Amino acid sequence: MQQQTLGFDEIGDESEAAKETGAITDEAGKQAQTVRPPITLIPGYLNQAQQSALIDEAEHYPFSRPEITLFGRSHAIPRRQVWFGDDGCDYLYSGLFIRAEPWPKYALRLREKLQRDFGLISNGVLVNHYRDGSDTMGWHSDDEAEIVPGSDIASVTLGASRPFFLRHNRSKTKVELMLNSGDLLIMHWPMQASWQHALPKRAKVIQPRLNLTYRHLTPHFHQG
Numbered sequence: 485m486q487q488q489t490l491g492f493d494e495i496g497d498e499s500e501a502a503k504e505t506g507a508i509t510d511e512a513g514k515q516a517q518t519v520r521p522p523i524t525l526i527p528g529y530l531n532q533a534q535q536s537a538l539i540d541e542a543e544h545y546p547f548s549r550p551e552i553t554l555f556g557r558s559h560a561i562p563r564r565q566v567w568f569g570d571d572g573c574d575y576l577y578s579g580l581f582i583r584a585e586p587w588p589k590y591a592l593r594l595r596e597k598l599q600r601d602f603g604l605i606s607n608g609v610l611v612n613h614y615r616d617g618s619d620t621m622g623w624h625s626d627d628e629a630e631i632v633p634g635s636d637i638a639s640v641t642l643g644a645s646r647p648f649f650l651r652h653n654r655s656k657t658k659v660e661l662m663l664n665s666g667d668l669l670i671m672h673w674p675m676q677a678s679w680q681h682a683l684p685k686r687a688k689v690i691q692p693r694l695n696l697t698y699r700h701l702t703p704h705f706h707q708g
C-alpha cells in the first residue's frame with residue numbers, strides 16, 4: 485500500500501550515489517593508508533524541501549540542556565538535545581537517563597526513508613541543536629550498552645556547515661569531514677569500538693545547526 489500522507493520522497497528527488505570520503509592523515513600529517521573509519525558520506529541526501537520540513541518541525545521539539553557531571557562537577561551540556569523513540573527505548577547517555585519522547589512526523593518519515601534506502605533499522609533518534617559555532621560535542625563514542633550489536637548509526641545534518649572529526653583510538657589517526665545541510669553520514673558497526681568523534685567549536689559560525697542520529701536500541705534495556 486502507498487503511504488496515505490505525503491512521504492518524505494514525495495517532497496523531492498532521491499539522493500545521489502553513496503561516496504566514501506575522508507582526507508586521512510597520521511600524526512605527522514602524512515597520508516596514512518592503513519586505518520580508515522567505516523563510514524559512508526552521502527552529500528545532499530535530503531533536498532531543500534525535506535530539510536526545511538525538518539528544520540521547521542524542530543522549532544517545536546522539546547529541547548533541553550541537561551546537566552552532566554564531569555570530574556565531580558555539574559555542567560549544562562554545550563548544546564540542546566532531545567531523544568525521540570519507540571516505547572521502551574529509553575537511553576542512558578552521558579550518565580543521564582533520557583526517556584523517549586513520542587516521534588514527530590518528519591523525524592519519523594526520515595527514519596522510514598533510511599530504512600527504505602539503506603535497510604537501516606532504528607528505533608530512536610537523538611537530536612542535537614547547536615545554537616552557533618560555540619556549541620559543541622566533545623570526543624566520544626556512541627557505544628552505550630543498549631545499542632544493538634551490529635547496528636549502524638545514521639547522522640543527518642541540517643543548517644550550518646560544521647567540521648566533524650574522527651580519531652582512531654590506538655593509532656590516533658585523524659579524519660576531518662565537512663558536514664553540510666542535508667548530508668547523511670553513516671557510521672557503520674563497529675566504528676564506535678575503535679574510533680571516537682567530535683564536533684569542534686567554530687567561532688566564526690553564527691548559524692544554528694541540527695543533527696539527528698538514528699540509533700537502534702534494545703527495547704526495555706533499562707527496565708530490567
Ligand SMILES: O=C(O)CCC(=O)C(=O)O
Nearest residue numbers: 610612621626683695697
Ligand atoms: O552533531 C554531530 O554531528 C554529532 C552528534 C553526535 O556525535 C551524537 O549525537 O552522538
Ligand SMILES: [Fe+2]
Nearest residue numbers: 624625626681
Ligand atoms: Fe556521537
